[in-house]
Amino acid sequence: MPNPYAEIFRAPGAKGFAAAGFLARMPMAMAPIGIVAMLSQAHGEYWLAGAVSATYALTNALLAPQISRLVDRAGQTRILLPTTLIAVAAFSLLMLAVNQNWPVWTLYVTAFAAALMPSFPAMIRARWSELFRDRPELNTAFAFESAADELVYIAGASLSVGLSVALFPEAGMLASTAALTVGGLAFIAQRGTEPTRSNTGGHTTGSAIRQRPVQIVTLALVFVGTIFATAEVSAVAITEALGEPGAASLVIGVYAAGSFVVGLIMGAMTIRMPMQRQLAIAVGIVAITTIPLLFADTVVSLAFAVFVSGIAISPTFITAFGLIERRVPAALLTEGITWVITGIGIGMALGAFVAGWVVDTFGAQNGFWVSVFAGFLALTTVVLGQQQLSRTIPGSGSPSPQPAQ
Structure with missing residues (x-):
């Protein structure tokens, strides 16, 4: 009996975007708790840590669908590249603000800017849909993605906190930002599996x-x-x-x-x-x-x-x-x-x-x-x-x- 998971990865480019996407989605679990771990250790104030983390998480929840809406209209590369770079820069400035003890307002501003991070799980599923539309392999691909999401949530939060406690306050966020940088740019670079404009920018409005x-x-x-x-x-x-x-x-x-x-x-x-x-x-x-x-x-x-x-x-x-x-x-x-x-x-x-x-x-x-x-x-x-x-x-x-x- 053939392995259905082996079958979906035989599609051209599937291994590449799935691997890059797994890395790029790590901040989904690592960033919110990483901000809390970083600020609670550096400032000793849990209310501040929670407030900055909530600013990032809630803003990202509101902005991510709007970013994805732009992706549907303009294509993944044109939207993912600038938003990913902005998020990487903002996360880097947030870590610098904590390390250098910048004013509190800079923590909120950088967390707000970092919330421009796109939803890579959605981008990955859009690529699987492009490969296997109307085919039974799509169910297998979505099952793999759900399992990958759960692995990220299980391991990501623990890794983020563990690094911050064992090394230095910014360690968890540094690992998260590195994963976004490497995984995100590697994912964007794979243009061959990007959904075509005919499927992302059609006549549908709203x-x-x-x-x-x-x-x-x-x-x-x-x-x-x-x-x-x-x-x-x-x-x-x-x-x-x-x-x-x-x-x-x-x-x-x-x-x-x-x-x-x-x-x-x-x-x-x-x-x-x-x-x-x-x-x-x-x-x-x-x-x-x-x-x-x-x-x-x-x-x-x-x-x-x-x-x-x-x-x-x-x-x-x-x-x-x-x-x-x-x-x-x-x-x-x-x-x-x-x-x-x-x-x-x-x-x-x-x-x-x-x-x-x-x-x-x-x-x-x-x-x-x-x-x-x-x-x-x-x-x-x-x-x-x-x-x-x-x-x-x-x-x-x-x-x-x-x-x-």
Whole structure:
């Protein structure tokens, strides 16, 4: 039986842009926590560290879809090169401002400018779509990308903090900026796999967020991102309450591991079911598996419940991006994918905040009620949107509905 992952990398240029893109997306996980680690050590003020990091993260969440919209109109190279260089320069100035103790306002200005960093996960998926549009290999490619995103989130944050603590405050941000520089420029240099202008700059006007499928999927993934972050916050709180704070990293790792493995398996399969139904099933599993979290009262039971809760996260992401590729006009594809990624990020920020408040107010175990509520809202959103998600949009990746999708 042929390896489907080996098959997708036989496409000309696939190995090159995937490798460069993996490196370029590292700041997605490393930069926000790297800013916190850098400033908390250099200034000793967590509120300042959190405020500067939030300035970067929230501004990037707002700007990334707009940058991707320009990419859809003008092409990747023309937009990615200047925005990437600006982000690299801004990150460098931020590190210099911290090291040289420049005025506080310079921290906010440089963090704001660094938020021009484009969404490389969206750019990579746009290239896979260009290679495998209307072909089953695209599902495998999206599965690989979801697994890669999870690896970045698992390893990136730990690497950023670890370097800053072990070496010097700016070490984590320096590694993150180096990854963006090398990976970003290497990705941009590979013009052969860049989506053609006929697929990125067509006659479609307006923003992708006006497309009903983008609205439905993005909203659903805001709630899924909330579940993702709540699991992490609650795991830390519960293991601390149980007197075993060191077990938190193990529990969180198990959460991502379950999703990672199932996602890879799903990418190797050909599922003959409409994608909107696949999404409803995946989100339904996500919602149902949040319930056992409420009853975990030992580290072992918590790890098992978290593992089960995570199994459908990656399939949800894979199917969500597949739906966007098939239901959104090709001229808006990169922006549409970026909105979904932004939705996940907003959900994670929201989940961390709400879960933290619930844990502080009602106790560690009650943080998972946020997961249960968010799971119900995600499922409701997808179920109510089934009819809209089943419609083929003129100019989208799929000319007609396909049962095998």
